Amino acid sequence: MKDLSGAISQHPRLGDAKDHLKTLIGFDTTSRNSNLPLIDHMAEFLEVLGGKITRLQDETGQKANLIARFGPPEISGIVLSGHTDVVPAGGTNWTTPPFDADERDGRIFGRGSCDMKAFAACVMAAMRDIDQIELSRPLYLCFSYDEEVGCLGAPQIARYLKELDVPPSFAVIGEPSDMKLVAGQKGKIAMRATFHGTSGHSSFAPAHVNAVAYAARAVSMIDARARRYETEGPFDPAFTVPHATCLVTMIDGGVATNVTPDRCSFTFELRSIDELAAQADLDELLTEIRETLEPEMKAGHPDAGIRFERIFAYPAMGDARGTDAFAELRPVMPEYSGKVSYGSEGGVFEVEGGIPSIIVGPGSIEQAHKADEFVEIDQLNRCLHFLDNLLDQVGIQK
Template sequence: MQASATPNAHPQLDAAISHLADLIAYDTTSAYSNLELIHHMENFFTGLGANVTVLPDESGEKANLVARLGPADVAGIVLSGHTDVVPANPKSWQSDPFKMEQRGSRLFGRGTCDMKGFAACVMAAAPAFTSGELQRPLYFCFSHDEEVGCLGAPAIARYLAELKVPPSLAIIGEPSEMKLINGQKGKIAMRVTMRGEGGHSSFSPQHVNAVEYASRIITMIAERSRRYEQEGPFDLDFTVPHATTLTTMIEGGVATNVTPDTCSFIFELRSIDQEAAATDIQALINDIEAALLPEMQRQSADSAIEWQELFAYPAMGDATDSKMFKELEPILPKRGGKVSYGSEGGVFEIDGGIPSVILGPGSIRQAHKPDEFIEIDQLSQCLAFFDELNTWMER
């Protein structure tokens, strides 16, 4: 179903909605290739006369895109988004998640909010950026695999950092309801594998039950989260003003009459203090091993607890003291504090030396859910901001 804008809407809104429908139709779930979408965007920006660079990953199945409009010899601004989306189970949706559908003032589809809505607005606004004479460059950057650990963004950040004149500010278009976000938590994701001793469950007292020991570790992780909640450290600008730990996935056991000898689970730490995150993880590991490992190995010397870091991305610091931010601040929306969800802002900051903020259409509360949607008015607000940015960039 093709959506349409209201008669008095932003002039580029119909174009944004059309672009969004095109982008939603590409199933760029992180497990799949994003190359078709990247080639679609490459053709679009090339057609506008942009300088376009495609950065493939090692597999050749994924790629990032960097497109520049404006001069290359002065510092500019990055508009950044990711192309991948989280999985969508069609049985949980009222409509096809990869065919955009309008219901009233909302546009439904996987990625409408997180974050193809921002990409669609960028594409709708891009022709206007070419109609005048930009005094600074705009870099349109679109990455792969943000949802599984910000895997693509480091290559973009390094590419930009190696330019003769790198950009001075990145605007990450994650859904923020078009409020300016000046901080974001970092994350470490860990896989824990319990190695016990199994056998017929009628002899369970003689075994090391990997599932039961995993459950005890999960309890200790939950207790650590409660300590963060009670003891801090705190930063009240965040939506959740302290660090959190959470177990998210678990797998173990083979039958109801077998003592499980292996169990694996995944947990995360979302931190407000990037420097303390690795120390906190190691302290948690030390406490768990001291409490449980001797007990396990008294029963079976081969018992073990294995730890694997799956991925980590850095927190995004406060860019509001940077020179480019201060210059741009008069046209920026009001501040909305700091957020607990992740973004590529910290990657641009750490890997590229580019101060970053978050500013994009849609609400994070709609992300990663069945029947994900974005309000059409959010697209209009984003396009209106791009109008102001265009005028500012031509000064």
């Protein structure tokens, strides 16, 4: 069993992992696109190795989750989970084309290289000699769609696993964690606010209900709530950002420089360290905005008002280190690094599937969602050794 805390030797399948990653980057799986070509590619590869393949399609038929089982189904198993979609490449700041993988300076560059096709590539490489191992319990390799737009595919996987005769007992989520153990992740609620006012020539502005102006006041109230979290907490120092966060992310309103805007909408999010308090906090904030602004708006016109709608939400991931399943795997787990503020599908597996989860994956979240996204090749190497250790723990060499 390899100690991953210091320098380690080059893994014999590192070249395979690099090749797999370069191929996966070449599939433009931006969330707006179909992920089926990548899913078909992975399914074909894993099926040849003996994996029992299950596809779970979305309602459009253009997206699919992939589940590949290796090992005996009558025993509780382990999930290795990743998502196949990536955020838009956007902009012109890429040194090389974002969907053409480029290896240089000990790194592999490309959209999704870090978040999170590196983990999928390592899993594919690690399974190459799976026929040489007699698994004492099954491995479920799960790859989802649309994680980046709200963890939309993972609930379907979690429910499928929960309904098995013997569901898995533990999940490893391969989000970028510098190959350190993460045992906790914030949940998120994403919202849209729409302000309806009245329009007219801007020279008569006092006679109108300016939707942008009222939306701007609401944005200030959301920002004030965020400042309260920063100064008043509650706090949990184990998180990378030790308090809840709340911010406006996109805004749209107005039609011309000389027209009072009758509509304005914006999106905002709440990431909470305490999921039980998150909805109560959000309800309190929405009530404060309504009670402060809506009476003024309706005084200007009875049809003016505010509408809030939830875009999506995903649950927080708890600390699974106290579970029996984690205790069995503890000998192969890397160094603990705390909890993270970014989202993952770990909370979905816990809440929807009843499967305790942790995060261990190659790459740094600092590189995700940026131009010239990259993963260190050393991180691929460490991930391969980690997966070898995991296979040693759940299998017997033939």
